[in-house]
Amino acid sequence: xxxxxxxxxxxxxxxxxxxxxxxxxxxxxxxxxxxxxxxxxxxxxxxxxxxxxxxxxxxxxxxxxxxxxxxxxxxxxxxxxxxxxxxxxxxxxxxxxxxxxxxxxxxxxxxxxxxxxxxxxxxxxxxxxxxxxxxxxxxxxxxxxxxxxxxxxxxxxxxxxxxxxxxxxxxxxxxxxxxxxxxxxxxxxxxxxxxxxxxxxxxxxxxxxxxxxxxxxxxxxxxxxxxxxxxxxxxxxxxxxxxxxxxxxxxxxxxxxxxxxxxxxxxxxxxxxxxxxxxxxxxxxxxxxxxxxxxxxxxxxxxxxxxxxxxxxxxxxxxxxxxxxxxxxxxxxxxxxxxxxxxxxxxxxxxxxxxxxxxxxxxxxxxxxxxxxxxxxxxxxxxxxxxxxxxxxxxxxxxxxxxxxxxxxxxxxxxxxxxxxxxxxxxxxxxxxxxxxxxxxxxxxxxxxxxxxxxxxxxxxxxxxxxxxxxxxxxxxxxxxxxxxxxxxxxxxxxxxxxxxxxxxxxx
Amino acid sequence: xxxxxxxxxxxxxxxxxxxxxxxxxxxxxxxxxxxxxxxxxxxxxxxxxxxxxxxxxxxxxxxxxxxxxxxxxxxxxxxxxxxxxxxxxxxxxxxxxxxxxxxxxxxxxxxxxxxxxxxxxxxxxxxxxxxxxxxxxxxxxxxxxxxxxxxxxxxxxxxxxxxxxxxxxxxxxxxxxxxxxxxxxxxxxxxxxxxxxxxxxxxxxxxxxxxxxxxxxxxxxxxxxxxxxxxxxxxxxxxxxxxxxxxxxxxxxxxxxxxxxxxxxxxxxxxxxxxxxxxxxxxxxxxxxxxxxxxxxxxxxxxxxxxxxxxxxxxxxxxxxxxxxxxxxxxxxxxxxxxxxxxxxxxxxxxxxxxxxxxxxxxxxxxxxxxxxxxxxxxxxxxxxxxxxxxxxxxxxxxxxxxxxxxxxxxxxxxxxxxxxxxxxxxxx
Numbered sequence: 042x043x044x045x046x047x048x049x050x051x052x053x054x055x056x057x058x059x060x061x062x063x064x065x066x067x068x069x070x071x072x073x074x075x076x077x078x079x080x081x082x083x084x085x086x087x088x089x090x091x092x093x094x095x096x097x098x099x100x101x102x103x104x105x106x107x108x109x110x111x112x113x114x115x116x117x118x119x120x121x122x123x124x125x126x127x128x129x130x131x132x133x134x135x136x137x138x139x140x141x142x143x144x145x146x147x148x149x150x151x152x153x154x155x156x157x158x159x160x161x162x163x164x165x166x167x168x169x170x171x172x173x174x175x176x177x178x179x180x181x182x183x184x185x186x187x188x189x190x191x192x193x194x195x196x197x198x199x200x201x202x203x204x205x206x207x208x209x210x211x212x213x214x215x216x217x218x219x220x221x222x223x224x225x226x227x228x229x230x231x232x233x234x235x236x237x238x239x240x241x242x243x244x245x246x247x248x249x250x251x252x253x254x255x256x257x258x259x260x261x262x263x264x265x266x267x268x269x270x271x272x273x274x275x276x277x278x279x280x281x282x283x284x285x286x287x288x289x290x291x292x293x294x295x296x297x298x299x300x301x302x303x304x305x306x307x308x309x310x311x312x313x314x315x316x317x318x319x320x321x322x323x324x325x326x327x328x329x330x331x332x333x334x335x336x337x338x339x340x341x342x343x344x345x346x347x348x349x350x351x352x353x354x355x356x357x358x359x360x361x362x363x364x365x366x367x368x369x370x371x372x373x374x375x376x377x378x379x380x381x382x383x384x385x386x387x388x389x390x391x392x393x394x395x396x397x398x399x400x401x402x403x404x405x406x407x408x409x410x411x412x413x414x415x416x417x418x419x420x421x422x423x424x425x426x427x428x429x430x431x432x433x434x435x436x437x438x439x440x441x442x443x444x445x446x447x448x449x450x451x452x453x454x455x456x457x458x459x460x461x462x463x464x465x466x467x468x469x470x471x472x473x474x475x476x477x478x479x480x481x482x483x484x485x486x487x488x489x490x491x492x493x494x495x496x497x498x499x500x501x502x503x504x505x506x507x508x509x510x511x512x513x514x515x516x517x518x519x520x521x522x523x524x525x526x527x528x529x530x531x532x533x534x535x536x537x538x539x540x541x542x543x544x545x546x547x548x549x
Numbered sequence: 550x551x552x553x554x555x556x557x558x559x560x561x562x563x564x565x566x567x568x569x570x571x572x573x574x575x576x577x578x579x580x581x582x583x584x585x586x587x588x589x590x591x592x593x594x595x596x597x598x599x600x601x602x603x604x605x606x607x608x609x610x611x612x613x614x615x616x617x618x619x620x621x622x623x624x625x626x627x628x629x630x631x632x633x634x635x636x637x638x639x640x641x642x643x644x645x646x647x648x649x650x651x652x653x654x655x656x657x658x659x660x661x662x663x664x665x666x667x668x669x670x671x672x673x674x675x676x677x678x679x680x681x682x683x684x685x686x687x688x689x690x691x692x693x694x695x696x697x698x699x700x701x702x703x704x705x706x707x708x709x710x711x712x713x714x715x716x717x718x719x720x721x722x723x724x725x726x727x728x729x730x731x732x733x734x735x736x737x738x739x740x741x742x743x744x745x746x747x748x749x750x751x752x753x754x755x756x757x758x759x760x761x762x763x764x765x766x767x768x769x770x771x772x773x774x775x776x777x778x779x780x781x782x783x784x785x786x787x788x789x790x791x792x793x794x795x796x797x798x799x800x801x802x803x804x805x806x807x808x809x810x811x812x813x814x815x816x817x818x819x820x821x822x823x824x825x826x827x828x829x830x831x832x833x834x835x836x837x838x839x840x841x842x843x844x845x846x847x848x849x850x851x852x853x854x855x856x857x858x859x860x861x862x863x864x865x866x867x868x869x870x871x872x873x874x875x876x877x878x879x880x881x882x883x884x885x886x887x888x889x890x891x892x893x894x895x896x897x898x899x900x901x902x903x904x905x906x907x908x909x910x911x912x913x914x915x916x917x918x919x920x921x922x923x924x925x926x927x928x929x930x931x932x933x934x935x936x937x938x939x940x941x942x943x944x945x946x947x948x949x950x951x952x953x954x955x956x957x958x959x960x961x962x963x964x965x966x967x968x969x970x971x972x973x974x975x976x977x978x
Contacts, residue, residue: 124598126905448894463909466876476900476917481891484920491906491913 070341073311076163076281080200081147083140089113092254095140099223099257102230112243112253119247125410126439126471127379129315129352137317139255141282142202160204163279164197167308192272193304194219198289200282201257208272215271218263222290225261232263236294240323240360240387248319248354248381252288256321259289264299273529275304280340280351286317293323295330297363302333302529307376309341312349315378319354328363328390333371335528337536340376347406347435350378357384361393364419368394371527373536374401374409383441385414388422388450395424398527400536403436403468412442417450417483426457427523432468439471446483453483461491462520556591559609563592566611567697574664579676583695586680590687599686602867602899603808603838607780608690613726613752616778616805625717626746626772626968630960632715635702639720639750640727642700654708655741660701660730671703671732678758678786682812686842691784691810694756698730705734706741706765713742718749720779725750731757735765735793742958745771748804753781763790763817769797770961772968774804782808791817791847798956800965801828801837802972808838815843815850825855825955827969831976833863833895841870845878854885857952859945860896861976870915871903878908885915890922890948942973
């Protein structure tokens with residue numbers, strides 16, 4: 042333990058060590074391996090033919106094909122947005138594959154023997170519990186086996202296709218529909234037709250429109266009136282194929298009085314070339330319903346020189362259509378070379394509530410431009426935003442958000458807190474909030490701070506006998522705590538360790 | 550890259566209605582440069598991000614929207630103070646109405662006269678700070694001003710000015726369209742206070758470039774509006790040297806449209822820049838916009854932005870504030886607060902308080918709030934016998950106080966508080 046009069050100097054050393062640890066973590070992306078598996082691809086490039094081909098591969102009805110084509114035509118008119126504080130080489134949309142699936146998935150496997158062992162191995166390596174893994178790989182009948190501990194139903198998406206969904210039978214008994222969206226388009230066309238594109242219209246923005254044209258799979262959730270979903274639902278996205286974009290689409294509908302908690306995880310192999318990921322998530326929440334949506338985004342962030350990584354351009358939006366409906370977005374963003382993501386809430390129903398909790402960690406050359414939109418339309422609507430950005434290395438981390446109180450959103454309330462922590466003098470932290478208040482009975486409060494790891498706090502901890510490394514860990518953990526606490530149990534542990542990996546290094 | 554057609558057309562139409570002075574003298578290069586900048590960026594339009602909350606249409610038309618001349622019954626602000634008066638009537642300097650510009654420690658010349666000379670100390674500054682302020686955000690209305698300004702003052706402070714310089718802008722013609730450009734240079738260790746007041750013209754475009762050398766101090770207090778229909782766009786561009794001080798306070802009381810931009814660069818260590826504003830708006834034709842951009846490019850500097858808006862009967866208040874901390878600007882202390890008090894259901898507050906930070910050892914924060922008057926506090930005051938209207942005024946004044954306290958001079962501060970109270974008394978409905 043250093044002498045007290047040395048504290049200041051030690052504090053500086055301490056931070057430097059943390060920075061060094063962070064820098065050294067660059068090569069330690071845990072999920073950077075690749076599954077060698079025979080794939081089938083659609084031809085490279087994007088055209089109406091490719092859109093039709095994706096639609097045909099998914100055996101979609103005519104209306105769906107037309108819907109996609111309308112989006113594609115619209116997309117051709119749009120320009121890529123450039124307002125975000127991210128900088129990346131121009132993307133050649135014709136040099137991408139828009140559809141890739143393991144050959145073994147051409148027909149759904151009926152038993153363990155039929156499942157491609159490489160897929161099994163992939164999910165095992167990603168740390169999905171064995172029981173679920175068996176089911177994930179498409180084994181029929183495994184649902185009847187008792188699961189250990191709390192149940193989490195998983196939909197596993199591998200490149201362009203869903204390879205399996207667990208606990209479907211048990212969920213069905215509760216009336217919950219949880220399946221790949223490609224399947225839902227065939228089996229529940231009335232629901233898909235009614236809600237798809239109703240929150241994020243086909244023409245919403247450049248990436249969402251692209252997604253509308255070429256999305257290949259994703260998850261579909263419908264929770265009927267009054268049902269509390271008996272387990273957490275989750276989708277695990279894995280990009281594996283090279284030069285292939287992943288375009289998944291998720292649609293969640295919580296009918297009146299329903300409740301569901303949904304988790305999303307994602308990883309990708311290490312590659313030198315950047316890969317595109319443009320997802321759309323739509324959530325519809327009716328009267329008295331509640332949806333919790335949690336993400337741990339851990340796409341490959343690129344190496345320490347900024348080479349490779351995923352470009353993550355995501356449109357996520359929840360429509361609180363019903364009175365007293367509630368949505369909670371929680372995100373831990375640690376991966377991706379470039380993140381462009383604004384999970385939003387349209388608070389349409391009276392007394393509806395939206396919450397957004399976010400930790401965004403950028404290191405090396407990562408760039409994140411992320412935040413939320415809270416659009417208050419109904420009376421007595423409430424929203425809360427807590428955003429924690431941590432920037433290290435040469436990274437740029439931007440919070441961008443909108444809080445809008447419409448004239449009719451009487452007696453509404455918003456509280457926003459955005460804090461940024463900088464580690465090192467080469468990185469940047471930015472805050473770009475838009476606040477639009479168009480009535481006076483609503484209250485809007487916005488606070489933002491930017492600082493480095495506080496020497497005084499470190500000193501305080503160390504004066505009480507906490508060693509240097511643990512002190513930094515404590516300060517950083519404290520900084521993120523409000524968001525970590527908002528995560529469901531299943532993810533909290535993972536997120537905590539991710540934060541540790543990203544920033545605390547050997548601490549703890 | 551060409552301009553969009555609509556922008557090009559608007560810019561060409563406006564340019565056709567403007568002319569550079571016949572003998573621009575040493576301002577010629579500055580004016581030509583600004584004109585080229587303006588043509589390259591075009592005049593602002595509704596779709597520009599930087600004009601997201603304020604429609605610039607009335608500021609860019611070839612001819613101004615007429616504004617009735619308004620003669621307030623009370624004495625003009627600062628009238629009781631000992632100050633050097635420089636009067637402009639509809640944007641033209643009025644020597645007869647002004648004081649003798651001789652002032653110890655200060656050198657004052659009129660732009661329209663000085664530019665007839667071949668050389669001038671202001672030559673290296675005219676349009677220079679404005680041009681620097683065009684990055685990273687375009688400010689075409691300021692470029693237009695530099696290119697086509699018809700008058701203004703050039704003030705150089707070499708010591709401690711013995712009294713403030715008061716720029717008084719009178720409005721006599723319903724259709725006047727004034728473009729004034731002032732250049733102020735504070736030499737090392739010098740100290741100057743500039744006061745501004747008056748409605749100026751039906752449409753007013755004003756730029757003030759302030760260059761503060763090491764150890765210099767510049768204080769600026771401005772009162773604008775006063776129940777006037779005029780439309781105004783103003784820019785202050787300030788560059789601060791080491792250990793220098795810049796403090797600016799603006800009170801805006803009505804005026805149909807006001808866009809005040811303040812662009813400050815802290816280029817020397819330990820500079821201090823404070824910008825504050827109090828805005829009172831009554832009526833749906835009131836639109837007020839404070840747009841601030843502060844760049845920290847040196848160590849241990851301090852910046853504060855304090856803006857308070859009181860809005861009623863459908864008034865709109867806008868705040869766009871930014872703190873940019875450049876790499877290496879360590880130990881920066883940046884603070885920004887923007888708050889609005891909405892006194893009725895129809896008024897609105899639109900804000901974009903931004904931080905952009907590239908240095909790690911900094912303490913930057915911003916806060917923004919909006920809401921109605923606290924009914925419980927009102928109830929408390931009324932239960933102690935204060936009539937409702939007075940209680941509201943009391944609460945409004947206390948809400949604004951943080952901004953007003955940014956004024957250093959007690960005399961000026963007291964006068965501003967009195968003017969605020971008078972306005973509130975006149976606008977109790």
